[in-house]
Amino acid sequence: MEKKPSLSAWEKAEFFCRIADEKKVTDLVVLDVSRLTPIAHYFIIGTCENALHLDAVADEMEYRAKRELGILLRRSGEPASNWIVLDADDVIIHLFNPELRDYYDLETLWAAAERWVWVDNALRSETPIAV
Numbered sequence: 244m245e246k247k248p249s250l251s252a253w254e255k256a257e258f259f260c261r262i263a264d265e266k267k268v269t270d271l272v273v274l275d276v277s278r279l280t281p282i283a284h285y286f287i288i289g290t291c292e293n294a295l296h297l298d299a300v301a302d303e304m305e306y307r308a309k310r311e312l313g314i315l316l317r318r319s320g321e322p323a324s325n326w327i328v329l330d331a332d333d334v335i336i337h338l339f340n341p342e343l344r345d346y347y348d349l350e351t352l353w354a355a356a357e358r359w360v361w362v363d364n365a366l367r368s369e370t371p372i373a374v
Contacts, residue, residue, distance in 0.1 A: 250312065252277075252284035252333035259329075259336055260361045262307055263289050266300045268338065271361035272369075274353050284333040286353065290344050294322035297338050301327045304336065 250258065256273050263271055268289035277284040291297040305316050308331060317330040325340040326347075337349060350358070359366040 255312070255331055255334045256285045256287060257366060258312070259287055259304060259308075259331070259334060260366065261364070262304050263287070263300060263336075263338075264361055264364065266303055267292075267296075268300055270344075272350060273359040273361070273366055274350070274356035275359070276353055276356045279353065279356055283335045285335070286349065286356070287334065287336045288344070288349055289336070289338055290341050291338050293340060294325065297325070297327050297340065298322040300338055301329060304329055 260271055260273065268291055270288075270290045272288045274286040274288070275284065276282075276286055289300075291300055301318060301322075305318065308314050308316050314331060318327060319330070320327040325343045327338045329336040329338070339347070358369045360369045361367075
């Protein structure tokens with residue numbers, strides 16, 4: 244595999260959000276967990292319609308990460324489980340069906356994280372500013 248120029252964790256998050264958006268993943272959220280855990284800088288959370296959608300999105304992310312970034316993603320979960328996790332080292336992508344996303348509610352679990360949402364092909368801060 245050809246070594247590609249490395250991206251920052253933020254650039255990787257944008258890369259995967261762009262793919263998710265192209266594949267019609269909804270409610271894309273990026274949580275900056277870098278101050279809260281050593282396992283990653285960012286969590287990306289998105290909702291897929293069904294198992295086929297989950298599989299298609301995960302496959303596309305794996306393919307493009309390898310082809311365009313020169314990295315291999317580690318995958319956990321199967322489409323039938325309704326939750327797939329893709330690990331890109333400093334960025335971890337969580338793809339859920341709507342019911343499982345509501346059940347596990349990672350946004351509340353990681354409420355202390357700075358929160359960004361994907362809107363109009365860009366990440367926008369959604370973290371309230373302290374007054």
